[in-house]
Amino acid sequence: MTTLLVIAKEPRAGRVKTRLTPPFTPGQAAELAEAALADTLHAVAATPASRRVLVLDGAPGPWLPPGFDVVPQCAGGLDERLADAFARCDGPALLIGMDTPQVTPELLTVDFTDCDAHFGPAEDGGFWALGLARPDPALLRGVPMSTPGTGAAQRNRLLTAGLRVRDLPPLRDVDTAADAHAVAALAPHGRFAARLARCTGVAGPDARPVTGVDSSPGTRGGSPPGTEPDSGPDSPPNGRPNSPPGP
Numbered sequence: 001m002t003t004l005l006v007i008a009k010e011p012r013a014g015r016v017k018t019r020l021t022p023p024f025t026p027g028q029a030a031e032l033a034e035a036a037l038a039d040t041l042h043a044v045a046a047t048p049a050s051r052r053v054l055v056l057d058g059a060p061g062p063w064l065p066p067g068f069d070v071v072p073q074c075a076g077g078l079d080e081r082l083a084d085a086f087a088r089c090d091g092p093a094l095l096i097g098m099d100t101p102q103v104t105p106e107l108l109t110v111d112f113t114d115c116d117a118h119f120g121p122a123e124d125g126g127f128w129a130l131g132l133a134r135p136d137p138a139l140l141r142g143v144p145m146s147t148p149g150t151g152a153a154q155r156n157r158l159l160t161a162g163l164r165v166r167d168l169p170p171l172r173d174v175d176t177a178a179d180a181h182a183v184a185a186l187a188p189h190g191r192f193a194a195r196l197a198r199c200t201g202v203a204g205p206d207a208r209p210v211t212g213v214d215s216s217p218g219t220r221g222g223s224p225p226g227t228e229p230d231s232g233p234d235s236p237p238n239g240r241p242n243s244p245p246g247p
Helices: 026-045 078-087 150-160 177-186 191-200
Strands: 003-009 051-057 069-072 093-096 117-121 127-132 165-167
Touching (some): 003 078, 026 051, 051 078, 078 093, 117 150, 150 165, 177 191
Parallel strands (some): 003 051, 051 069, 117 165
Antiparallel strands (some): 093 127, 117 127
16 A cells, blocks of 8 residues: 655744735634644545655644654755655655645545556646655655746656656645635635634635734644745745745
């Protein structure tokens, strides 16, 4: 069976989802990041797998369901951190980030019969998932991350290596308030949608944060260094320029 990897950043106010502020407060942005991570981890927990691994920058919190091995992210750029995550696997592996809380066990149940890799493009030009039948860190090292062309560059790296690539459906990352509302509409019964509703009430995507809301996250610990590198495989350690790619 497949090892499922989730690369993530511990949700903490002021250190995650900074592109959501404004309209949200730093505390609300951290709460949304935590909800997105929880939805992602529960989807992974419900997916058949030989092993489930959280590759974490930070410390685990109450949002972590049982059944996961937690390992720290290595130092270096995002390409190095993704490569290191795959280097920990000795069989088929699928890696995702935490920016796509709408992900489902059906999307994560991949079959490597007749293919060597699964590639999940993100709508912003990045990728939300990467699966390798034979994990090889060299397939990721040196791929330019956090650019509108990251997804194309990573997919081309796989093809250049002679791999048979099977594409997964494209998904939208949560980077901005508009993204948050669009993604919540796709998974209206999830933790992320519920948290977003509490943050915005009846207001729309351009609403300003409610005054008086505590800017500190509810139940979470510290977050990894950097500003917006929380979720996807292609999230940078120190924030994402423009419309950076999403796992």
